[in-house]
Amino acid sequence: MHTVGPSRAVFGAGTLPQVRGEAERLGRSRVMLVSDGAPALRKDTERLRDALGDLLVAEFDGAAMHTPVEVTEQALTVLREHDVDCLVAIGGGSTTGLAKALAVRTDLPQVIVPTTYAGSEVTPVLGETRNGRKITRSAPEILPETVVYDVELTLGLPVPMAVTSGVNALAHAVEALYSPDATPVTDAMALEAVAAVARSLPVLHDDPSDQEARSDLLLAAWLAGTCLGAVGMGLHHKLCHTLGGAFGLPHAETHTVILPHAMAYNAPAASEAMDRIARALGAPDAPTGVFDLIRRVGGPTALRDLGMAEADLERAADLATSQPYPNPRELTRTGLTGLLRDAWQGRRPQAAAGALPDLRPLTDEVVASFDGCADPRLRQLLTDLVRTLHSYTARNDLTPLEWQQAIAFLTEAGHITTVTRQEFILLSDTLGMSSVVDALANSRTPDTTSSAILGPFYVAGPPAADHGSDIAGDFTGTPMLADIQVTDQDGEPVAGAVVDVWQSNEDGFYDVQLPDLDGPVLRARFTTDADGRFTFWSILPSEYPIPDDGPVGKMLSAVGRHPYRAPHVHFLINAPGHQPLITQLFVRGGAYLDGVPGQRDAVFGVKDDLITDFTPRTGPAPDGRPVDGEWRLLEFTFRIARLDQH
Numbered sequence: 001m002h003t004v005g006p007s008r009a010v011f012g013a014g015t016l017p018q019v020r021g022e023a024e025r026l027g028r029s030r031v032m033l034v035s036d037g038a039p040a041l042r043k044d045t046e047r048l049r050d051a052l053g054d055l056l057v058a059e060f061d062g063a064a065m066h067t068p069v070e071v072t073e074q075a076l077t078v079l080r081e082h083d084v085d086c087l088v089a090i091g092g093g094s095t096t097g098l099a100k101a102l103a104v105r106t107d108l109p110q111v112i113v114p115t116t117y118a119g120s121e122v123t124p125v126l127g128e129t130r131n132g133r134k135i136t137r138s139a140p141e142i143l144p145e146t147v148v149y150d151v152e153l154t155l156g157l158p159v160p161m162a163v164t165s166g167v168n169a170l171a172h173a174v175e176a177l178y179s180p181d182a183t184p185v186t187d188a189m190a191l192e193a194v195a196a197v198a199r200s201l202p203v204l205h206d207d208p209s210d211q212e213a214r215s216d217l218l219l220a221a222w223l224a225g226t227c228l229g230a231v232g233m234g235l236h237h238k239l240c241h242t243l244g245g246a247f248g249l250p251h252a253e254t255h256t257v258i259l260p261h262a263m264a265y266n267a268p269a270a271s272e273a274m275d276r277i278a279r280a281l282g283a284p285d286a287p288t289g290v291f292d293l294i295r296r297v298g299g300p301t302a303l304r305d306l307g308m309a310e311a312d313l314e315r316a317a318d319l320a321t322s323q324p325y326p327n328p329r330e331l332t333r334t335g336l337t338g339l340l341r342d343a344w345q346g347r348r349p350q351a352a353a354g355a356l357p358d359l360r361p362l363t364d365e366v367v368a369s370f371d372g373c374a375d376p377r378l379r380q381l382l383t384d385l386v387r388t389l390h391s392y393t394a395r396n397d398l399t400p401l402e403w404q405q406a407i408a409f410l411t412e413a414g415h416i417t418t419v420t421r422q423e424f425i426l427l428s429d430t431l432g433m434s435s436v437v438d439a440l441a442n443s444r445t446p447d448t449t450s451s452a453i454l455g456p457f458y459v460a461g462p463p464a465a466d467h468g469s470d471i472a473g474d475f476t477g478t479p480m481l482a483d484i485q486v487t488d489q490d491g492e493p494v495a496g497a498v499v500d501v502w503q504s505n506e507d508g509f510y511d512v513q514l515p516d517l518d519g520p521v522l523r524a525r526f527t528t529d530a531d532g533r534f535t536f537w538s539i540l541p542s543e544y545p546i547p548d549d550g551p552v553g554k555m556l557s558a559v560g561r562h563p564y565r566a567p568h569v570h571f572l573i574n575a576p577g578h579q580p581l582i583t584q585l586f587v588r589g590g591a592y593l594d595g596v597p598g599q600r601d602a603v604f605g606v607k608d609d610l611i612t613d614f615t616p617r618t619g620p621a622p623d624g625r626p627v628d629g630e631w632r633l634l635e636f637t638f639r640i641a642r643l644d645q646h
């Protein structure tokens with residue numbers, strides 16, 4: 001079951017003046033402003049007063065930690081004296097607590113302006129202290145009606161407070177993920193909150209004025225607070241509650257110290273949630289990931305630094321186990337004593353058995369080694385390459401033997417590569433990368449002929465040939481007359497376009513693969529005439545295997561793939577004022593055009609609009625050339641992009 005409170009949130013930077021409108025939207029005109037009178041918030045409180053204008057009829061600035069009922073009584077007196085009909089609170093969780101305590105007694109609506117990441121503003125929960133004892137209750141009237149999040153109010157939150165308050169939000173999200181009440185909705189919010197805390201805290205620590213990081217963290221606080229309001233919390237929250245109440249430890253700091261240890265305690269019984277948290281953190285293991293994050297941003301990691309006496313640890317464990325509550329892992333006195341001891345000393349929790357080591361410092365160090373690179377593009381490409389390679393290696397838990405095999409594969413690819421045998425292009429082609437590069441570079445112009453990969457057999461500067469000439473040399477095969485036109489995307493002929501053509505013979509070999517052959521054959525350069533046209537004779541291409549006697553061939557056979565390319569002719573078109581086009585025309589009805597992936601073209605080069613008719617004909621050809629038997633006619637118009645259109 002998933003229930004959400006009917007609260008309204010305004011989120012942004014500079015939203016503070018909207019508080020007046022929000023109070024009016026609730027139909028209210030007599031506001032009491034609640035705060036804790038902290039000097040750090042004086043200016044913002046003054047701006048809020050100005051914004052409220054004549055709606056402001058009363059003020060109480062004595063909110064205190066843990067919402068003592070005596071303070072609430074004093075505020076109630078002020079409230080009644082001024083016939084208040086709306087509560088506006090500006091401050092952290094303590095101030096929000098007072099507004100909630102007043103609301104539950106008077107049923108007045110609340111507009112909360114949070115200035116920390118405690119998240120109380122979106123929960124229907126109130127914790128009050130009476131005679132030193134904290135009592136928590138939940139009721140719909142406690143949930144504030146409206147929250148106005150203004151990122152600008154958090155800019156002055158000192159880094160140590162931002163850290164502990166941010167970890168406070170993180171704790172809500174973490175415990176929501178293994179709560180028995182968790183729903184897909186709370187899971188999604190909690191994971192986003194974890195990720196936002198993990199990415200924003202280090203940025204904010206390094207540059208406290210970074211507004212984007214502040215905004216990220218405030219958003220995390222909202223999401224995590226919403227989780228806190230929707231599902232029950234476990235060991236971490238109860239333990240912090242106990243430590244805060246019984247030993248007077250500071251709220252946010254205690255949360256920060258305890259969280260990694262509570263997570264480590266629960267991890268064996270909540271492994272799925274921990275895996276998701278680790279992924280959201282970008283860490284190999286959740287509890288140590290949180291510990292490392294806290295240490296990275298200078299947060300407290302030891303209870304002894306918060307003033308807790310070692311002698312109190314046993315009593316704390318007794319108190320924490322005295323009342324049972326839902327938690328993923330059974331609470332034992334011995335277990336909790338161990339947890340508290342680790343937290344007291346500030347030990348890094350043990351990573352779960354089998355967890356990957358934390359590789360981030362290594363990755364970061366390698367990435368930082370590119371800092372001196374003057375070329376920003378090179379730096380970006382190397383940075384991402386290293387991050388992707390490290391993460392690939394870690395995700396797959398690559399063994400030293402597999403690493404050696406990969407090196408041997410690349411070495412073999414290097415050794416077999418010559419001027420006419422390019423194993424690395426074959427590798428790129430067979431992994432589809434060439435087609436990705438091609439798609440990125442060439443598929444962004446509509447109404448033009450699709451591009452296709454260059455392939456490994458292009459030779460720059462082929463011999464110029466006259467229109468109508470035969471490029472097949474001594475090769476035999478089914479004669480083919482190509483009648484080609486080049487136009488722009490509006491159908492206007494492109495004269496003077498230089499078109500390189502190359503293809504394989506009937507046995508599937510390119511000239512460069514046949515060392516005894518004299519000179520370039522089945523490759524030529526044509527220039528289009530005034531109508532954008534040229535014609536030539538050749539032979540019908542057939543399917544052929546890419547060279548498979550090297551490491552790429554072994555890879556294909558290891559995965560049960562064939563090495564064949566569908567029959568095609570290559571074209572490379574360059575025309576002044578136009579985008580170059582590299583493409584291929586495939587013989588309709590040819591082999592390897594259909595079928596399941598792995599049965600089709602071995603280099604993933606086929607695009608539907610490039611499959612074209614090589615129409616069978618008999619009898620004399622249009623140019624008067626006598627042909628015996630069947631011949632094929634290839635008629636095609638390439639549409640290329642004018643540069644001004646790109």
Ligand code: NAD
Nearest residue numbers: 038040066092093094095115116118120123125126156157
């Ligand atoms: P807090 O409200 O006590 O604030 C801590 C200190 O920070 C105060 O001195 C405050 O004046 C100061 N401060 C607040 N905003 C500031 C800013 N922007 N710049 C500088 N100083 C600023 O502490 P908190 O961590 O916000 O809230 C903790 C309290 O909230 C606890 O009592 C906790 O139990 C409660 N809480 C309740 C819920 C709930 O759902 N009921 C949820 C979370 C927290």
